[in-house]
Amino acid sequence: MSTASRQQGGFVEQGFREMSVALAARGVSKSFGGLKAVQDFTLELPTGSLRGLIGPNGAGKTTVFNLLTGVYQPDVGVVELGGQSILGLRPSKIASLGMARTFQNIRLFGELSVLDNVKLACHVRAEQSMLGAILRTAFSRNEEAAIEAKARRLLQLFDLDDRRDEAGRNLPYGDQRRLEIARALATNPKVLLLDEPAAGMNPQEKLALRALIRRVRDEFGVTILLIEHDMGLVMDICEHITVLDHGAVISRGTPQQVQEDPKVIEAYLGVAEESEKQ
Amino acid sequence: MPTHVLVARAALPFLVSLLLALLLHFGVARFLDDYDRGLVMSVGINIMLAVSLTMVNGFTGQFSIGHAGFLGVGGYVAGAVTYATSLKLYGDLETRGSMLSGTSLNVDPATLSWFGQGDLLFVASLLAGGCAAALIGYVVGLPSLRLRGDYLAIVTLGFGEIVRVLIQRTDKTAALQAWDRVHPGVPAPEGVSRVFAIENSVLDPATGLSQTTYTAVSDANWFEIAPRVGGSLGFSAVPDYTSIFWVVLFAGVTIAVASRIKRSTFGRAFLSIREDEIASEAMGVDTVRYKVRAFVIAAFFAGLAGGLFAHFKSMNPNEIGFARSFDIVIMVVLGGLGSISGASIAAIIVTLLPEWLRGLDQYRMIIWALALILMMIFRPQGLLGVREIWDKALWQGLVRFIKREKSSPKAGGGA
Structure with missing residues (x-):
């Protein structure tokens, strides 16, 4: 339908609206044996938006990320990246289509240097052939130089350039989190999924991270979805929040709306009777 | 440029x-x-x-x-x-x-x-x-x-x-051995030169005995020149x-x-x-x-x-068996997983050391095994780790290590 409407030319707005959804999940469910980890999950990320996904521990937030990035395949439902279905694709293919993520439990390439961590992520956009790399052709040489320059720029932006030769695992915790974001950005993503980027950071680092996430969205034009437990950070930077509990969406809206939703309060604090029983 | x-x-x-x-x-x-x-x-x-x-x-x-x-x-x-x-x-x-x-x-x-x-x-x-x-x-x-x-x-x-x-x-191919191998020192039949004859064993239906004929290789087609793989x-x-x-x-x-x-x-x-x-x-x-x-x-x-x-x-077959595979794995692990120069150095050591230890006769394999065990205890990442001999970082690490050893001689360990 979208192709037809775009061809007619008169429905620019409709075409534009469809293009402007960077990532969409519709009716996605996933069970592990008898456990319904995610049920009928629906989410739309307009291009350039910065949205949040919150919920109590075990609500299924990370499972949602794994479903969006192809680590798990949904039992039912559709996931679309830029209007194109990405069901059944390997995570590497989805990354090459423009989705990048960070991990809740940091997954850096520990033995590789900070610089190489970022350079590796540029690989997905590399065009040289392996034979070219072995023969060190001019094309391969130029591309390697471009990768190096791009990685250095990213590291400078993230204040990590001074530590570029250190092994990834030797960085302090907060730096490792920022390196993961830098690495994800090096894949030139359209959509960036951040899984608890502020976990383990001290208050100063969290403040800097807020500014950084905003800057990333503005400078790189990426659409961001973040999972975070730090409510101050989520409420401050997210334009729209989806709340998940027991695998189902219980609320969605602006930070203000979500904060006032009784279901959200119940999910986080529990209702009075329940806590008395315990 | x-x-x-x-x-x-x-x-x-x-x-x-x-x-x-x-x-x-x-x-x-x-x-x-x-x-x-x-x-x-x-x-x-x-x-x-x-x-x-x-x-x-x-x-x-x-x-x-x-x-x-x-x-x-x-x-x-x-x-x-x-x-x-x-x-x-x-x-x-x-x-x-x-x-x-x-x-x-x-x-x-x-x-x-x-x-x-x-x-x-x-x-x-x-x-x-x-x-x-x-x-x-x-x-x-x-x-x-x-x-x-x-x-x-x-x-x-x-x-x-x-x-x-x-x-x-592969004994069947081994049966197609050339003349010189089956009959060492025996003159080849007329018209067939010594090396390039192929032996064909044919069972004679009349006598029940096998008869041996020879084909000159120049007459044979490609498939008949079966390599003398020779089994064991x-x-x-x-x-x-x-x-x-x-x-x-x-x-x-x-x-x-x-x-x-x-x-x-x-x-x-x-x-x-x-x-x-x-x-x-x-x-x-x-x-x-x-x-x-x-x-x-x-x-x-x-x-x-x-x-x-x-x-x-x-x-x-002995050269391509399990023992040989393990020798190669030892070289890779000894050199440092991921290090090309480390693997090369280890290949030199693994090839030459048993030869140099030949003088020690039956003790040499014990010494060799002991050397490997000590290596794995004191330097589990191998000789060079993931680094290469031409990496600056390797030498910087070595200098740092020596300096630290000097400043605190009691701080032991082989890291």
């Missing part, structure tokens, strides 16, 4: 290999006896095997313990190509080499050319062996590299054993083309290719699989595809090494 400088820099490691090969072949080889020359060639072949396995076990972090199987595939295919082609084209198994060939040292150099027909045949058969091994590597790798860790190790072990047992059980006796009838020149050249090329890959974007892709497969996949590295790629490249170079071995020593 001008084009010719770029081309020169691109070709540099290959040119250095060539120069080193020429230097050793013409400068050093003549002053060595046969035994030492054999040792140098063994070292070179082991470097090729260790460096190629480094691409699988070191770069991508898979655990393959059947690498000698690829040595076997490459060796037997390359040997068979040279054997059959020599008989078909020349009618004998003489070496038609040049100054570069293994047999050149026993001949007056003035009578030899720079590059003979035989050298061409030799290189072609090496490439055939390498490609055959790479093909088998692909066939084995595609399904099995979806497995991880121990499971993959068992599949590769099984592959190596299959190759060994297949070779060991070994495949020894391959002309000895391998020389220090060829071994050093190919070892140099192997090291150059491996280090170029390691330093490129593909090397980072391989290493990222080793570090964290899930993150690597999430960053856009098709991990299955890259694991298969590493496996195929490693198999190719192991096949080349096998070809060099076949044209130097006798291929036999």
Whole structure:
């Protein structure tokens, strides 16, 4: 339908609206044996938006990320990246289509240097052939130089350039989190999924991270979805929040709306009777 | 930079290999006896095997313990190509080499050319062996590299054993042995020259006894010139083309290719699989595809090494078994998983040390095993870890380590 409407030319707005959804999940469910980890999950990320996904521990937030990035395949439902279905694709293919993520439990390439961590992520956009790399052709040489320059720029932006030769695992915790974001950005993503980027950071680092996430969205034009437990950070930077509990969406809206939703309060604090029983 | 400088820099490691090969072949080889020359060639072949396995076990972090199987595939295919082609084209198994060939040292150099027909045949058969091994590597790798860790190790072990047992059980081809082997010293029948006769055993229906006839090879078609694979006796009838020149050249090329890959974007892709497969996949590295790629490249170079071995020593099942595979794994682990120069140094040590310890007689294997155990206790990451001998970081680390030892001599440990 979208192709037809775009061809007619008169429905620019409709075409534009469809293009402007960077990532969409519709009716996605996933069970592990008898456990319904995610049920009928629906989410739309307009291009350039910065949205949040919150919920109590075990609500299924990370499972949602794994479903969006192809680590798990949904039992039912559709996931679309830029209007194109990405069901059944390997995570590497989805990354090459423009989705990048960070991990809740940091997954850096520990033995590789900070610089190489970022350079590796540029690989997905590399065009040289392996034979070219072995023969060190001019094309391969130029591309390697471009990768190096791009990685250095990213590291400078993230204040990590001074530590570029250190092994990834030797960085302090907060730096490792920022390196993961830098690495994800090096894949030139359209959509960036951040899984608890502020976990383990001290208050100063969290403040800097807020500014950084905003800057990333503005400078790189990426659409961001973040999972975070730090409510101050989520409420401050997210334009729209989806709340998940027991695998189902219980609320969605602006930070203000979500904060006032009784279901959200119940999910986080529990209702009075329940806590008395315990 | 001008084009010719770029081309020169691109070709540099290959040119250095060539120069080193020429230097050793013409400068050093003549002053060595046969035994030492054999040792140098063994070292070179082991470097090729260790460096190629480094691409699988070191770069991508898979655990393959059947690498000698690829040595076997490459060796037997390359040997068979040279054997059959020599008989078909020349009618004998003489070496038609040049100054570069293994047999050149026993001949007056003035009578030899720079590059003979035989050298061409030799290189072609090496490439055939390498490609055959790479093909088998692909066939084995595609399904099995979806497995991880121990499971993959068992599949590769099984592959190596299959190759060994297949070779060991080739008695039927061994029956097609040439005249000189079956009847040593017995004059060949009229019209059939000594080497290139093929023995055919036919059961006479009248008498029930087998009758033996001989076909001259020039009349035989390609398929009848079955290589004397020789089962457990070994495949020894391959002309000895391998020389220090060829071994050093190919070892140099192997090291150059491996280090170029390691330093490129593909090397980072391989290493990222080793570090964290899930993150690597999430960053856009098709991990299955890259694991298969590493496996195929490693198999190719192991096949080349096998070809060099076949044209130097006798291929036999013991050389391609489980023990040989383990020797190669030891080289890779000892050198440091992922270090090309480390694997090369370890290949030199693993090849030469047992020879030097020969004087200690039966104690040498105990000392050797003890050395390996101590190594794993005090330096589990291997000699060089993931670094290369030409990495600045390695030497900086060493300087830091020495300084720290000096400042606090009691702070022990071998980290």
